[in-house]
Amino acid sequence: xxxxxxxxxxxxxxxxxxxxxxxxxxxxxxxxxxxxxxxxxxxxxxxxxxxxxxxxxxxxxxxxxxxxxxxxxxxxxxxxxxxxxxxxxxxxxxxxxxxxxxxxxxxxxxxxxxxxxxxxxxxxxxxxxxxxxxxxxxxxxxxxxxxxxxxxxxxxxxxxxxxxxxxxxxxxxxxxxxxxxxxxxxxxxxxxxxxxxxxxxxxxxxxxxxxxxxxxxxxxxxxxxxxxxxxxxxxxxxxxxxxxxxxxxxxxxxxxxxxxxxxxxxxxxxxxxxxxxxxxxxxxxxxxxxxxxxxxxxxxxxxxxxxxxxxxxxxxxxxxxxxxxxxxxxxxxxxxxxxxxxxxxxxxxxxxxxxxxxxxxxxxxxxxxxxxxxxxxxxxxxxxxxxxxxxxxxxxxxxxxxxxxxxxxxxxxxxxxxxxxxxxxxxxxxxxxxxxxxxxxxxxxxxxxxxxxxxxxxxxxxxxxxxxxxxxxxxxxxxxxxxxxxxxxxxxxxxxxxxxxxxxxxxxxxxxxxxxxxxxxxxxxxxxxxxxxxxxxxxxxxxxxxxxxxxxxxxxxxxxxxxxxxxxxxxxxxxxxxxxxxxxxxxxxxxxxxxxxxxxxxxxxxxxxxxxxxxxxxxxxxxxxxxxxxxxxxxxxxxxxxxxxxxxxxxxxxxxxxxxx
Numbered sequence: 001x002x003x004x005x006x007x008x009x010x011x012x013x014x015x016x017x018x019x020x021x022x023x024x025x026x027x028x029x030x031x032x033x034x035x036x037x038x039x040x041x042x043x044x045x046x047x048x049x050x051x052x053x054x055x056x057x058x059x060x061x062x063x064x065x066x067x068x069x070x071x072x073x074x075x076x077x078x079x080x081x082x083x084x085x086x087x088x089x090x091x092x093x094x095x096x097x098x099x100x101x102x103x104x105x106x107x108x109x110x111x112x113x114x115x116x117x118x119x120x121x122x123x124x125x126x127x128x129x130x131x132x133x134x135x136x137x138x139x140x141x142x143x144x145x146x147x148x149x150x151x152x153x154x155x156x157x158x159x160x161x162x163x164x165x166x167x168x169x170x171x172x173x174x175x176x177x178x179x180x181x182x183x184x185x186x187x188x189x190x191x192x193x194x195x196x197x198x199x200x201x202x203x204x205x206x207x208x209x210x211x212x213x214x215x216x217x218x219x220x221x222x223x224x225x226x227x228x229x230x231x232x233x234x235x236x237x238x239x240x241x242x243x244x245x246x247x248x249x250x251x252x253x254x255x256x257x258x259x260x261x262x263x264x265x266x267x268x269x270x271x272x273x274x275x276x277x278x279x280x281x282x283x284x285x286x287x288x289x290x291x292x293x294x295x296x297x298x299x300x301x302x303x304x305x306x307x308x309x310x311x312x313x314x315x316x317x318x319x320x321x322x323x324x325x326x327x328x329x330x331x332x333x334x335x336x337x338x339x340x341x342x343x344x345x346x347x348x349x350x351x352x353x354x355x356x357x358x359x360x361x362x363x364x365x366x367x368x369x370x371x372x373x374x375x376x377x378x379x380x381x382x383x384x385x386x387x388x389x390x391x392x393x394x395x396x397x398x399x400x401x402x403x404x405x406x407x408x409x410x411x412x413x414x415x416x417x418x419x420x421x422x423x424x425x426x427x428x429x430x431x432x433x434x435x436x437x438x439x440x441x442x443x444x445x446x447x448x449x450x451x452x453x454x455x456x457x458x459x460x461x462x463x464x465x466x467x468x469x470x471x472x473x474x475x476x477x478x479x480x481x482x483x484x485x486x487x488x489x490x491x492x493x494x495x496x497x498x499x500x501x502x503x504x505x506x507x508x509x510x511x512x513x514x515x516x517x518x519x520x521x522x523x524x525x526x527x528x529x530x531x532x533x534x535x536x537x538x539x540x541x542x543x544x545x546x547x548x549x550x551x552x553x554x555x556x557x558x559x560x561x562x563x564x565x566x567x568x569x570x571x572x573x574x575x576x577x578x579x580x581x582x583x584x585x586x587x588x589x590x591x592x593x594x595x596x597x598x599x600x601x602x603x604x605x606x607x608x609x610x611x612x613x614x615x616x617x618x619x620x621x622x623x624x625x626x627x628x629x630x631x632x633x634x635x636x637x638x639x640x641x642x643x644x645x646x647x648x649x650x651x652x653x654x655x656x657x658x659x660x661x
Contacts, residue, residue: 039484045115045146045166047391047403048155048306048354049344054433057393057403057423058152059474059488059522063145065170070566071576072602072624073139074654077132080165083147084488084522085540087560087582088132089635091646092220092239093268093284095132099149099162100490101518101542101556104499105588106638111161111443111466113152116247117169117258119292122159123314124334124362127446131165133213134264134286136245138193140179140658141209143170150490151441151470154405154421157358157387158444161468161494169258171251172197172205178661185654187239188216203253210246217241220269222277224642230277235269238280259291268320272640275320275328285317304344311337322372330456333366334447350395358387365447369454381451384412391421399427413451415444415465431478441468449498449510458509466512468494482529491519495547500639516553518544532568537561552586555636559583574604574622587636589644596633600626620658627651 039053041064046056053060061083073079077088077095086099097109108128114121114135122129145167152160175197183191190213197207217239226233243264250257265285271277292310299305316332342356361384368378391405403423410416424436443466453459470492477485497514520542527535540560544553552558564578579599584592604622627650634645 039478041144043146044118045164046148046152047393048342048356049304049352054427054476055401055425056148057405057421057425057435058437058439059149059435059472061147061149063147065140065143068139068142068145069604070574070602071564071578071600072604072622072654072656074624074626075132075139076130076135076137076145076165076167078626079139079145080131080147081580082562082564082578083149084524084538084562085149085520085542085560087557089555089646090132090648091272091637091641092270093266093272094128094134097129097131098555100492100520100522100540101544101553101558102162102494102516103555104553105555105636106640110159110446113156113160113164115164115166116260116290117249117292118166118294118308119258119290119310119312120156121288121290121312123288123312123316124336124365124447125314125316125332125367126448127159127443129159129165130262130286130288133241133243134266136211136213136243136262136264137167137247138181138195138209138211138245140181140193141169141175141195141207141247143168143174149488150437150472151419151421151439151468151492153417153419153441154407154439155389155391157385157407157409157419158411158417158442158465161441161443161466169209169247169249170195170197170207171249172207173199175207175209179658180661181656181658183654183656186652187218188214189654190214191656200250200252204251206248206250208246208248211244213241213243215239215241217267217269220647222270222643225271225277230271235271235278236280238267238269238278238282240267240280241265254296256294257292259289261287261289263287270637270641270643270646272638273320274322276323279321281319281321283319285315287315289313302346304346306342306344307340309337309339311335328372329370330454331368332448333364335363337361337363352393353390354392355390356388358385358389360385360387365451367448367452367454367457369456371455377454379452379454381413381447383447386410386412401425409444411444413444414461415450417442417444417465433474433476435472435474437470437472437474439470439472441470442466443468443498445498445510454507456507458503458507460509460511463498463510464496464512466494466496466498468492482527484526484528486522486524486526488522489520490522491517493517493547515547516544517547518542518553534566536564554588555585557582557585572606572608574606575601576603577601585636587644588639591644593634593636593645596631598626598631598633599628600624601628618660620660622656622658624654624656625651626654 042050046058080086089096108126110127114129148164152164178196181193193211195209199205220235222233245262247260268282275282290312294308297305314334318330320328338360340358345353366380387409389407394402405421408418419440421439426434445463450463472490474488495515496512499513500508503509522540524538544556561581566576581597583595586592602624606620607616630651634647637643637646
């Protein structure tokens with residue numbers, strides 16, 4: 001039976017009934033410090049000015065530094081998987097992040113916008129966001145991660161289709177000293193991390209952090225290559241990885257400057273792109289250098305101005321040795337500079353207007369190939385984007401506000417877009433927040449999709465931007481002191497979806513060939529009592545169908561559930577465990593992967609003055625075990641793989657020792 005609007009409409013009614021029942025039967029008692037701290041944390045990602053999560057015109061999740069440390073997350077992808085509806089995969093070259101049932105294989109995460117302290121890090125060739133080990137960031141330097149779910153193009157433009165992830169780093173005052181971390185783990189993993197910070201008098205601070213990682217990798221067996229000519233399907237020593245990343249910042253009064261760098265080289269053990277199987281030289285290198293200077297000023301009692309200048313440079317190198325002839329290789333270079341100005345006008349106690357403009361110039365977007373016969377192709381497609389945006393927050397009544405926003409992007413490649421947003425935010429009582437949300441987002445075709453001509457890519461200048469329209473109802477209710485319940489029901493329609501088609505002679509062309517329709521529900525219950533034990537339960541159900549065929553979208557789990565429990569025990573011990581369930585995902589070949597349940601655990605120990613190991617005061621030890629029960633599971637591969645599904649890691653360990661000075 002074809003899916004209709006009945007399911008999402010029924011869900012909206014059920015959520016409203018649930019919220020009304022809870023409001024009628026519960027009252028707020030004494031306040032809990034940890035829950036109050038979570039609810040009162042001020043964020044800036046949702047509206048480009050400071051506000052609480054209850055005030056934000058979007059579904060917002062905050063991941064704190066304490067949570068990252070408690071669970072021992074190793075990278076950004078592991079951290080984001082703790083959010084309802086988010087899920088990851090890895091094709092042994094790049095990690096990928098999906099949300100709300102949408103995560104196309106090999107899309108390079110170009111429908112999620114990644115920010116660090118407000119600066120966009122999606123590169124300008126494929127639009128990719130680095131969300132896992134390809135972004136070697138020391139998470140010890142992170143103060144919090146603000147995740148705005150749903151479309152946000154009304155403020156950020158292209159790529160803010162399904163989520164905006166903003167990593168807020170710690171200031172020098174927060175770091176306050178030097179911390180060094182050494183880590184060893186499975187697959188020959190060795191890591192060295194550092195954070196440092198200090199105050200500069202009364203007006204400023206300076207901070208720095210870094211992370212170096214080396215992984216030897218393990219051998220992998222792929223039955224698709226099980227023949228004597230391909231080492232009986234065993235890839236030996238080809239899953240290696242080396243990376244380095246660092247950031248620094250300085251704040252002085254209203255001025256802030258930041259610079260960051262990351263470089264990562266990764267072996268490809270899967271034989272992707274018909275490369276020679278079991279060849280450790282098959283690899284990719286990705287490198288980014290970015291920086292920005294920003295200023296915030298108060299212009300009287302009712303005006304505030306935020307302005308920033310930014311730039312970044314991206315480099316990619318790929319080596320794909322062929323079975324005959326010399327090795328194939330390709331590469332890319334992209335350089336970008338931009339400026340943004342935002343004016344916030346507090347017109348009255350009931351009205352706030354935000355207006356802004358942004359100008360981006362991509363000075364170069366170069367793609368080149370080195371072919372087996374020695375010939376070389378090169379294509380450069382620089383372009384500019386000019387944008388204006390406005391958002392108005394009007395307090396209609398004491399407990400009801402209306403937010404309306406609109407952004408217009410003029411892309412000089414011809415992919416212009418106008419993207420509105422509307423939100424009604426109601427707080428019927430101090431314990432309840434209800435948000436009715438509508439957003440329109442778009443993704444302009446990347447340079448590789450629209451403008452590059454090579455032996456692999458066929459140019460398609462007539463390709464159109466993807467469009468996404470989302471309706472959502474978000475309800476959050478505080479029950480008594482320790483419980484926080486959140487429910488989000490959503491529906492979205494995605495049209496002009498860009499995908500690869502066979503252009504002949506081994507090349508591909510990107511075309512607008514698909515549309516999809518989705519609806520789902522996300523639930524989360526946080527239990528944050530005043531005692532040492534806290535827990536979280538979340539569940540997400542989503543159904544994503546292609547239009548008009550009505551097929552289930554590839555790489556789209558219908559159900560995701562997570563249970564997490566943490567404790568701060570005696571003598572500085574911090575155990576944490578999380579259990580994750582995912583239903584199967586349809587592969588490109590048709591069959592679905594098997595559902596799985598994965599358990600991860602972390603135990604940390606900080607010696608105190610009263611502990612038996614007080615001579616280790618200043619140290620922190622932890623052991624993280626991922627996939628404790630060594631469950632075998634796989635996630636879908638892309639069109640470049642023979643494997644329809646690629647096996648993920650079994651049980652792994654990571655031991656770390658931190659020393660604070």
